Amino acid sequence: MYTHVLGLPRIGAQRELKKAIEAYWKGNISLEQLEQTGKNIRQQNLYLQKEMNFDFITVGDFSYYDQVLDMSMTLGAIPKRFQTSSTKSEMDTYFAMARGTQNAKAMEMTKWFDTNYHYIVPEFYKGQQFSLNSNKIIVELKEAKNSGFANLKPILIGPLTYLYLGKSQDKNFDKWSLIDPIIDIYIELLIKISPYCEWIQIDEPILVLNLPSKIKELFIKAYKKIKKHLPSNNKILLATYFEDILDNKDTVLSLPIDGLHLDLIRGKKQLNYLHEFKNTFLSLGIINGRNIWKANLNKILDDIKNILSSKSLDIERIMLSTSCSLLHVPIDLEYEKKLSLELKSWMSFAKQKCEELKILKQALEGKDVSKILEENQKTIDSRQKSTLRTITNIQDKLSQINTKMFQRQSSYKERNKKQRSILNLPLFPTTTIGSFPQTPEIRKTRLLYKKGELNEQEYKQKIKKFIDEVIQRQEELGLDVFVHGEPERNDMVEYFGQQLKGYCSTENGWVQSYGTRCVKPPIIYGDIERPSPMTIEWITYAQSKTTKPVKGMLTGPITMLCWSFVRDDQPRKDTAFQLALAIREEVKDLEKANIKVIQIDEPALREGLPLKQNKWSEYLSWAINAFKLATSGVKDETQIHTHMCYSDFEDIIEWIAKMDADVISIEASRSKMELLEVFKEFNYPNEIGPGIYDIHSPRVPSIEEIKELLELALKVIPKEKLWVNPDCGLKTREWPETLASLKNMVSAAKMLREKYK
Numbered sequence: 094m095y096t097h098v099l100g101l102p103r104i105g106a107q108r109e110l111k112k113a114i115e116a117y118w119k120g121n122i123s124l125e126q127l128e129q130t131g132k133n134i135r136q137q138n139l140y141l142q143k144e145m146n147f148d149f150i151t152v153g154d155f156s157y158y159d160q161v162l163d164m165s166m167t168l169g170a171i172p173k174r175f176q177t178s179s180t181k182s183e184m185d186t187y188f189a190m191a192r193g194t195q196n197a198k199a200m201e202m203t204k205w206f207d208t209n210y211h212y213i214v215p216e217f218y219k220g221q222q223f224s225l226n227s228n229k230i231i232v233e234l235k236e237a238k239n240s241g242f243a244n245l246k247p248i249l250i251g252p253l254t255y256l257y258l259g260k261s262q263d264k265n266f267d268k269w270s271l272i273d274p275i276i277d278i279y280i281e282l283l284i285k286i287s288p289y290c291e292w293i294q295i296d297e298p299i300l301v302l303n304l305p306s307k308i309k310e311l312f313i314k315a316y317k318k319i320k321k322h323l324p325s326n327n328k329i330l331l332a333t334y335f336e337d338i339l340d341n342k343d344t345v346l347s348l349p350i351d352g353l354h355l356d357l358i359r360g361k362k363q364l365n366y367l368h369e370f371k372n373t374f375l376s377l378g379i380i381n382g383r384n385i386w387k388a389n390l391n392k393i394l395d396d397i398k399n400i401l402s403s404k405s406l407d408i409e410r411i412m413l414s415t416s417c418s419l420l421h422v423p424i425d426l427e428y429e430k431k432l433s434l435e436l437k438s439w440m441s442f443a444k445q446k447c448e449e450l451k452i453l454k455q456a457l458e459g460k461d462v463s464k465i466l467e468e469n470q471k472t473i474d475s476r477q478k479s480t481l482r483t484i485t486n487i488q489d490k491l492s493q494i495n496t497k498m499f500q501r502q503s504s505y506k507e508r509n510k511k512q513r514s515i516l517n518l519p520l521f522p523t524t525t526i527g528s529f530p531q532t533p534e535i536r537k538t539r540l541l542y543k544k545g546e547l548n549e550q551e552y553k554q555k556i557k558k559f560i561d562e563v564i565q566r567q568e569e570l571g572l573d574v575f576v577h578g579e580p581e582r583n584d585m586v587e588y589f590g591q592q593l594k595g596y597c598s599t600e601n602g603w604v605q606s607y608g609t610r611c612v613k614p615p616i617i618y619g620d621i622e623r624p625s626p627m628t629i630e631w632i633t634y635a636q637s638k639t640t641k642p643v644k645g646m647l648t649g650p651i652t653m654l655c656w657s658f659v660r661d662d663q664p665r666k667d668t669a670f671q672l673a674l675a676i677r678e679e680v681k682d683l684e685k686a687n688i689k690v691i692q693i694d695e696p697a698l699r700e701g702l703p704l705k706q707n708k709w710s711e712y713l714s715w716a717i718n719a720f721k722l723a724t725s726g727v728k729d730e731t732q733i734h735t736h737m738c739y740s741d742f743e744d745i746i747e748w749i750a751k752m753d754a755d756v757i758s759i760e761a762s763r764s765k766m767e768l769l770e771v772f773k774e775f776n777y778p779n780e781i782g783p784g785i786y787d788i789h790s791p792r793v794p795s796i797e798e799i800k801e802l803l804e805l806a807l808k809v810i811p812k813e814k815l816w817v818n819p820d821c822g823l824k825t826r827e828w829p830e831t832l833a834s835l836k837n838m839v840s841a842a843k844m845l846r847e848k849y850k
């Protein structure tokens with residue numbers, strides 16, 4: 094029996110890597126200093142694994158930005174626009190690809206499966222040449238070896254997953270035609286790393302998706318070729334995660350691999366088929382890498398013993414592991430000093446999950462760990478019995494939900510008439526998505542308040558001053574529908590989590606979202622309730638400062654669900670409905686306070702989509718209902734907006750229409766409005782604001798460029814239905830580029846108004 098993990102968090106326990114990279118970008122530290130920080134984090138992770146007595150020491154899970162981008166570098170898949178003749182260091186090219194430069198647009202970024210992690214999308218071109226650059230993984234292997242570590246297990250993203258996740262940039266070019274040259278480079282790479290290790294972990298998470306037969310065939314072909322060239326002392330551990338591989342079972346059974354990792358948390362069904370994989374080593378993903386609850390060790394031990402005997406598996410060929418990489422959970426629970434001891438005793442972060450693996454192995458090897466197991470059982474029982482989890486009248490509230498509560502009073506058409514007469518907006522109304530730059534001053538204000546160095550009154554005064562400023566700036570820009578700028582929010586999910594009952598939040602529970610950006614997902618441990626209004630004071634204050642409508646700004650139930658760690662003792666749907674009821678109350682309060690436009694963001698709606706297509710409609714029916722429950726309690730005159738980003742809508746457009754938001758703003762600029770085709774084909778009934786510039790880049794779009802995009806949008810959206818806005822919130826931007834971009838945006842809208850009036 095062996096233990097190992099599929100990967101560890103790499104941002105550093107105190108976000109050292111984030112801070113170092115951002116300092117490097119600003120020119121405040123040198124490349125050597127940055128690399129030293131990277132090395133320190135890798136060393137910490139090596140020693141952690143040693144402390145846990147893991148049998149395989151994972152190497153290569155570190156990254157300065159993203160593991161998919163790392164693979165692009167390794168394969169030499171660097172788009173031409175970044176291959177400049179200047180003497181840029183490799184590191185600078187790497188960061189340029191991720192973030193763009195004034196001359197070269199950044200590579201696209203999108204969701205990593207159904208997580209809140211984002212990867213950099215590989216770009217594929219006709220006739221593309223690849224060439225091996227194995228520096229990263231070799232450096233990391235050497236480093237580990239030189240520090241005295243043995244049984245190293247390097248990790249690579251697999252060739253099929255890599256190709257699948259990338260996008261062809263040339264029309265009518267089949268990216269899969271690149272499989273052979275890519276496999277050749279992988280083989281070169283594997284031969285290079287071969288001397289450092291026995292096992293090599295190759296991640297092929299796409300094996301949990303519904304794959305076309307062509308890709309299944311390519312899998313077999315590719316791995317046969319790899320096997321043929323792999324030195325005989327090496328073994329391949331093929332890692333899958335986030336779901337079961339049962340749709341591709343036959344394919345996997347035909348692969349010449351030595352070990353197979355299965356996610357037994359998300360893919361429980363696979364337990365029934367383990368015996369079919371008897372010919373390989375099996376890595377059982379039994380510790381949840383996607384949530385923060387303590388594992389029930391006694392139960393897992395029973396399960397494992399059961400599996401071993403009923404499926405007559407050879408314990409010598411079993412590995413125990415986490416369900417997926419621990420990238421998706423915070424690093425160490427011990428940093429949490431403010432959590433109630435009871436809640437804390439229910440939880441387990443990355444380090445504690447490693448300890449759980451260690452204990453499981455010791456128990457299975459017959460070591461006496463009874464005290465620890467007893468202690469574990471106590472906390473599991475305490476959580477099950479705890480009254481902290483329940484609000485007594487919640488069941489009543491949920492049972493009072495009726496279908497009327499999912500419907501606005503009138504149809505969109507009728508609502509629209511009433512809203513138009515009240516709002517009196519021009520053609521092509523301009524607006525922004527909610528947040529304005531989160532300046533160091535704003536962050537500092539929140540920090541001082543948190544530390545108690547500002548009292549409530551001082552804090553509120555300061556926040557109101559920030560609101561004054563953004564209202565003033567929006568007046569000057571000439572926008573039509575205003576926002577208050579969200580200066581009081583650390584994050585659009587955490588902020589609400591901190592005000593709702595049933596939620597707790599952490600001090601240091603950082604999880605990487607993309608590059609150097611992290612989030613602290615709040616934790617839902619019990620029934621949700623809204624003790625008091627959450628946004629009214631700020632929004633009404635902002636509205637009191639202008640005659641333009643100010644949007645009420647809320648996060649929707651599905652996004653709250655997807656971007657929090659959720660309780661695992663009731664269906665996600667029930668939690669979503671509880672959230673929806675709480676948001677519904679806030680929406681009604683905003684309306685009562687005379688707020689005419691309310692935006693309820695649902696950027697995570699698409700991300701929450703199950704990885705298996707046959708589960709989509711079940712999810713979408715309750716997810717859309719949760720949104721409608723949150724938003725339909727208002728009168729016709731109140732205009733409901735929603736916002737989504739990072740989404741492909743093609744496959745779910747009819748469901749988006751069912752949300753029946755009066756206005757939806759979406760990300761569209763990166764795809765040059767291509768995405769709108771689907772809105773046209775489907776004849777999307779309500780109003781749309783396709784984002785006309787990419788807020789992830791400091792680049793300022795010209796008036797011409799914006800006009801062009803709007804003209805493109807007008808080909809598919811009737812002019813009465815078109816809104817003008819950026820792609821997403823502006824919190825990661827700085828003021829100068831924000832003002833310049835919005836100024837151009839408003840000018841473009843005004844010019845079009847003239848043309849189309």
Ligand SMILES: Nc1nc2c(c(=O)[nH]1)N[C@@H](CNc1ccc(C(=O)N[C@@H](CCC(=O)N[C@@H](CCC(=O)N[C@@H](CCC(=O)O)C(=O)O)C(=O)O)C(=O)O)cc1)CN2
Binds near residue numbers: 209539
């Ligand atoms: N939950 C969530 N998921 C999401 C998104 C989102 O907005 N929220 N958007 C997409 C991803 N985009 C993202 C965009 C930006 C950031 C981001 O800016 N994160 C910040 C942290 C935001 C935060 O919580 N800030 C807190 C705490 C900030 C902090 O680091 N404080 C320092 C000190 C403060 C200082 O002196 O600056 C400390 O505590 O040590 C605050 O501002 O109050 C960061 O990594 O830098 C994250 C994700 C998709 N998923």
Ligand code: MET
Binds near residue numbers: 526585694738821824
């Ligand atoms: C990730 S979606 C962000 C929406 C939010 N209202 C903002 O503007 O920041």
Ligand SMILES: [Zn+2]
Binds near residue numbers: 737822
């Ligand atoms: Zn957004």
